[in-house]
Amino acid sequence: MTVFQSYPLYSIILAPLAGFVILFLFSSRLREKAAAAYLACLTSFVSFVFSIFAFLEIAGGKGGKILLQDLFTWFSILGFDIKFSLIMDNLSALMAVIVSGVSFLIHIYSLGYMGKDKDRTRFFSYLNLFVFFMLVLVLASNPLFMFVGWEGVGLCSYLLIGFWYENIENAAAGKKAFITNRIGDAFFIVGLLILASFAASKGGSLEFLWMKENIPSIAAGDTAVLSALSLAAVLMFLGATGKSAQFPLYVWLPDAMAGPTPVSALIHAATMVTAGIYMVSRMFFLYQLSPLAMEIILYTASFTSILAAIIACLQSDIKKILAYSTISQLGYMFLGAGSGIYQAAMFHLVTHAFFKALLFLAAGSVIHALGGVQDIFKMGGLRDKIKYTFLLTAAGWLAICGLPPFSGFYSKDFIIETVWMSGHKWVWAISVFTAALTAYYMTRMFKIAFFGKTGEAAAHAHESPVSMLWPMTALAFLSAFSGLFSANFFSFLSLESVHEHIPFMIAKAPLIAALLGLAAGFYLTREKISSYWENKLPLLRKIIAGKFYLDEIYEFMVLKPLDFFSQKIVFSLIDRKVIDSFMVEGPALFFNGFGNIARKAQNGDLSFYALVLVLTAALAAAYAIRAVL
Amino acid sequence: MISLNMLSLSLILFSISAAVFLLRRNMFIMLMALELGLNSAGMAAAHFALTNSQTEPVIWALLFFAIAAAEAAIGLALLIMISRKFSTLNSDEIKELKG
Numbered sequence: 001m002t003v004f005q006s007y008p009l010y011s012i013i014l015a016p017l018a019g020f021v022i023l024f025l026f027s028s029r030l031r032e033k034a035a036a037a038y039l040a041c042l043t044s045f046v047s048f049v050f051s052i053f054a055f056l057e058i059a060g061g062k063g064g065k066i067l068l069q070d071l072f073t074w075f076s077i078l079g080f081d082i083k084f085s086l087i088m089d090n091l092s093a094l095m096a097v098i099v100s101g102v103s104f105l106i107h108i109y110s111l112g113y114m115g116k117d118k119d120r121t122r123f124f125s126y127l128n129l130f131v132f133f134m135l136v137l138v139l140a141s142n143p144l145f146m147f148v149g150w151e152g153v154g155l156c157s158y159l160l161i162g163f164w165y166e167n168i169e170n171a172a173a174g175k176k177a178f179i180t181n182r183i184g185d186a187f188f189i190v191g192l193l194i195l196a197s198f199a200a201s202k203g204g205s206l207e208f209l210w211m212k213e214n215i216p217s218i219a220a221g222d223t224a225v226l227s228a229l230s231l232a233a234v235l236m237f238l239g240a241t242g243k244s245a246q247f248p249l250y251v252w253l254p255d256a257m258a259g260p261t262p263v264s265a266l267i268h269a270a271t272m273v274t275a276g277i278y279m280v281s282r283m284f285f286l287y288q289l290s291p292l293a294m295e296i297i298l299y300t301a302s303f304t305s306i307l308a309a310i311i312a313c314l315q316s317d318i319k320k321i322l323a324y325s326t327i328s329q330l331g332y333m334f335l336g337a338g339s340g341i342y343q344a345a346m347f348h349l350v351t352h353a354f355f356k357a358l359l360f361l362a363a364g365s366v367i368h369a370l371g372g373v374q375d376i377f378k379m380g381g382l383r384d385k386i387k388y389t390f391l392l393t394a395a396g397w398l399a400i401c402g403l404p405p406f407s408g409f410y411s412k413d414f415i416i417e418t419v420w421m422s423g424h425k426w427v428w429a430i431s432v433f434t435a436a437l438t439a440y441y442m443t444r445m446f447k448i449a450f451f452g453k454t455g456e457a458a459a460h461a462h463e464s465p466v467s468m469l470w471p472m473t474a475l476a477f478l479s480a481f482s483g484l485f486s487a488n489f490f491s492f493l494s495l496e497s498v499h500e501h502i503p504f505m506i507a508k509a510p511l512i513a514a515l516l517g518l519a520a521g522f523y524l525t526r527e528k529i530s531s532y533w534e535n536k537l538p539l540l541r542k543i544i545a546g547k548f549y550l551d552e553i554y555e556f557m558v559l560k561p562l563d564f565f566s567q568k569i570v571f572s573l574i575d576r577k578v579i580d581s582f583m584v585e586g587p588a589l590f591f592n593g594f595g596n597i598a599r600k601a602q603n604g605d606l607s608f609y610a611l612v613l614v615l616t617a618a619l620a621a622a623y624a625i626r627a628v629l
Numbered sequence: 630m631i632s633l634n635m636l637s638l639s640l641i642l643f644s645i646s647a648a649v650f651l652l653r654r655n656m657f658i659m660l661m662a663l664e665l666g667l668n669s670a671g672m673a674a675a676h677f678a679l680t681n682s683q684t685e686p687v688i689w690a691l692l693f694f695a696i697a698a699a700e701a702a703i704g705l706a707l708l709i710m711i712s713r714k715f716s717t718l719n720s721d722e723i724k725e726l727k728g
Contacts, residue, residue: 605724606723614651
């Protein structure tokens, strides 16, 4: 393990930042210029190229090469330094390449998708800012610096969800995403503080390198330390449930689909929402110490994946289906981490970044083709109208369903195997069932949108421009074939090949489940069958279509009491009554009333004044005489 | 004995001055009453100078003259201005300044 200090890692994050600054400062001047969009694409391409260089630097070196660059010390408390430094090891090299690569493709796609938007300069400046913060998150060498990026991507997510802010619902969705994430972030901060106080008390630092090297040996056998670290790990995972949309904080992600589709693809499918998985993988030395945290991750992920998959089955908005599917797939990733092999999670993260970005971009292409229609029941028969998009979607569809040789098959299969090997049989069964559900709802969406009779909105569909098609093509190739490199991937992340004997039926179960789900997807959406099932099980349908009423439950349990407390107690009582009426207006009223009485004395009558003067003098004299006597 | 009479005279003069000051409404007369009051105080000071054989009360009495002179000068000037503005010196009719 050798650490190189001199590699200029800042080159990776600098270009998008520069792009953002230029676009932001000159946004009014660049508003009508296409150059703004090209500049944004260029900066993300630059950081992609530098990421590739750094990646090759690491991949070329034998025996674990780590690039580290200290930028400057952020602050220092009693010798405990918090540095702004960038680190690139195998994990962050991989992530940086994926992030910058997918970002670049989606920038290109946005050229076509956002080409006619009047605010596209603002759009591209936010997109560049997002790439910057995401790369900071990936390359940060300590969790606090990582948190800077973590918050930064949350900000960009908020800005981009509410990008079309003229529509109040979009702005509300942005706020919901931001606030829900804040709840998770609060846990994250507490976890971070526990970790920092632990590191400070041991005379160490918050750097990942130090912690990875020293925490296992310090914590070994010390129950108090172990339980504190375990608590930190659990709290940081709760932070990840916000960012990575896990139960119970996933509710913001479906609403986040209000943003432009490239944003959904980049931020809410491929990169930002995987930050939680990346964080857990980064801190895996910590999670390995805590069986409790692992169990919590495993069960949360399992529950989330099946819950989201069930909800996705009855959605009709193409982007909402993909959003719930993303939540479910993020659950899969956490399953991999929770069952002890973070490399499985990372592998699924990568393949998911490809095929889910592809699916979102394809959905964007469909929406673009239909002039803004998102309801799959209004599509129908798109197969012949937009042939190229259809083929690309098919690649993404097969990948997410998990059919070989598409990438989703390898990554999902490996995660399900990992769960089996960790011994959680019930979780395994749920994950297999979720695989079937995944295949079902994706097939349902695919079939309803592209096959059958031409829908009402599909009559005048037109194919998207080339700038949108070729990033999708690149992603389609990646989602089709990246799974074949799983062996290289796992050796790059230094996972020794796990060869445990798995019964044939268990090993093949995910594939069989996927095929069954696929068949069900085609069978149940046939007109006769679906109209037969239309009126059956009304209660169940209602609950699932209502998304298990989780939003309503939150509304009732959190928002209503909070609203009551704020409105009735804090506002009406404390602010209006106590502060405004009593403390602000009270003194004014008092002096006003007293003045009203006292001004009677000033009546303008000279003889009255004279009388008062004389009487006062007499009183003073009487007092003086009494004092003397 | 003489000195006691002086103090009595001072008291009588002060009483007259106060009564006139309170009862009359003509501001010119009221000013005159104030002058009288000041002079009664000067007389009391003279009384104490005589009875205690001190010089300090004499200084006081001299100061009273100075104050009375200044007061007469300013007061008369004010009265002229008031009489020009209101065409009267009756204090009951001049009540512009009230709260």
